[in-house]
Amino acid sequence: MRTQVAIIGAGPAGLLLSHLLGEQGIDSILIESRTQEYVLSRIRAGILEHSTVQLLDEHGLGERLHREGHEHRGIYLQWPEERHHIDFRDLVDRSVWVYGQTEVTKDLVAAREKAGQQIYYDVSGTALHDVESDDPYVTFTDASGNAMRIDADVIAGCDGSFGPSRAAMPDAVRNTWERVYPYSWLGVLADVAPSTDELIYAWHQDGFAMHSMRSSTVSRLYLQVPNGTDIDTWSDDRIWDALATRLGHGQNGWTLNPGPITEKSVLPMRSYVQTPMRHGNLFLAGDAAHIVPPTGAKGLNLAVADVALLAPALAQMLRGKGTESADTYSDTALRRVWRCTHFSWWMTTMLHTGDNPFDTQLQLSQLKWVASSEAGAMGLAENYAGLPIGF
Ligand code: FAD
Numbered sequence: 058m059r060t061q062v063a064i065i066g067a068g069p070a071g072l073l074l075s076h077l078l079g080e081q082g083i084d085s086i087l088i089e090s091r092t093q094e095y096v097l098s099r100i101r102a103g104i105l106e107h108s109t110v111q112l113l114d115e116h117g118l119g120e121r122l123h124r125e126g127h128e129h130r131g132i133y134l135q136w137p138e139e140r141h142h143i144d145f146r147d148l149v150d151r152s153v154w155v156y157g158q159t160e161v162t163k164d165l166v167a168a169r170e171k172a173g174q175q176i177y178y179d180v181s182g183t184a185l186h187d188v189e190s191d192d193p194y195v196t197f198t199d200a201s202g203n204a205m206r207i208d209a210d211v212i213a214g215c216d217g218s219f220g221p222s223r224a225a226m227p228d229a230v231r232n233t234w235e236r237v238y239p240y241s242w243l244g245v246l247a248d249v250a251p252s253t254d255e256l257i258y259a260w261h262q263d264g265f266a267m268h269s270m271r272s273s274t275v276s277r278l279y280l281q282v283p284n285g286t287d288i289d290t291w292s293d294d295r296i297w298d299a300l301a302t303r304l305g306h307g308q309n310g311w312t313l314n315p316g317p318i319t320e321k322s323v324l325p326m327r328s329y330v331q332t333p334m335r336h337g338n339l340f341l342a343g344d345a346a347h348i349v350p351p352t353g354a355k356g357l358n359l360a361v362a363d364v365a366l367l368a369p370a371l372a373q374m375l376r377g378k379g380t381e382s383a384d385t386y387s388d389t390a391l392r393r394v395w396r397c398t399h400f401s402w403w404m405t406t407m408l409h410t411g412d413n414p415f416d417t418q419l420q421l422s423q424l425k426w427v428a429s430s431e432a433g434a435m436g437l438a439e440n441y442a443g444l445p446i447g448f
Pocket residue numbers: 065066067068069070071088089090091096100101102103158180183215216217218219220221324342343344345351353354355356357358360
């Protein structure tokens with residue numbers, strides 16, 4: 058098979074890239090190691106920043122988001138006995154939307170199916186070849202066991218943190234930066250109306266807790282737990298008790314409503330950046346190039362921002378209209394990647410507790426400053442609601 062862009066990975070980055078390229082008349086073929094059912098049901102991020110929503114709207118992908126999603130003006134930041142609203146609308150005139158990554162993926166898959174996009178699901182043995190040449194190609198085994206080959210002008214590595222693309226860059230050219238955090242998140246999905254109108258990020262001496270949501274009837278909640286936590290040691294009752302304590306049930310008249318838990322899992326947390334994001338005719342986008350801890354709600358939004366730069370750059374290059382944007386893609390994308398890497402680290406270290414009493418005092422001092430100073434709150438608001446795509 059031959060195509061202009063071979064895209065590895067049908068997560069948000071790969072699907073959106075094929076959509077934006079398709080609009081520009083550029084052909085692509087997507088390959089994905091999971092089944093379509095798996096891709097459409099996995100539960101991940103929940104918050105779309107301002108420019109992500111704008112981009113989805115501009116490309117005909119925002120209809121259901123506006124119908125079923127919920128716009129939030131800001132977030133609550135809290136520590137024991139104190140809850141403060143950080144109002145992004147007032148501070149930076151931007152908002153965020155609660156609309157799960159699962160829903161974004163469904164909308165993208167529907168749009169690609171309508172456009173007749175070729176997607177191979179359930180593939181194995183994906184390998185990248187000759188990425189430094191003008192004739193790169195990808196090999197894989199399809200769901201029926203046939204050996205396949207895609208010849209392309211360009212390969213887009215959108216295969217997340219476990220895919221083969223990032224390692225297809227030779228060791229001599231790639232640099233990596235990493236921080237592993239000494240805690241994880243226990244995340245639950247519960248069939249109960251949210252007990253809050255907007256997300257609550259809570260510092261507590263027992264550990265961080267967060268109250269998010271997916272709809273008016275489904276809540277999404279997280280608890281800081283030690284690395285290596287066995288999910289079986291957390292019964293539903295233990296989870297709700299810890300959430301009640303850390304989120305301040307009973308304080309200032311606020312109550313947390315428990316309900317049936319339908320999904321629970323433990324997520325490790327790390328920061329990771331690999332540079333450059335382009336080598337020869339291989340371009341990386343999304344989690345294939347960078348991972349952030351989830352506290353700043355940036356992972357999905359960063360993937361979208363990469364692709365928003367990459368699609369027009371590839372279209373320009375493949376039409377023979379110049380390689381300028383493709384040549385600057387890595388440097389341009391990395392400006393935002395490092396900004397979000399810093400913001401995610403900053404939110405994470407401000408809110409997760411450890412055993413160092415000095416750090417505890419610094420965290421509380423920082424929280425009080427952010428909540429009481431317009432300059433402090435504005436910094437959080439600008440980063441959380443998201444910088445413009447071209448930042
Ligand atoms: P992915 O969504 O990972 O997509 C990559 C795709 O490539 C996958 O479908 C994968 O199956 C496929 N693939 C992998 N290897 C191969 C191969 N060899 N061949 C073909 N295909 C391959 N972010 C937040 O902001 N908030 C959250 O709450 C949050 N929760 C998360 C929970 C989990 C468990 C994970 C893993 C991530 C979470 N994230 C969260 C991060 C966010 O979901 C990611 O940043 C986002 O999915 C990035 O999109 P992507 O398309 O770059 O990568």
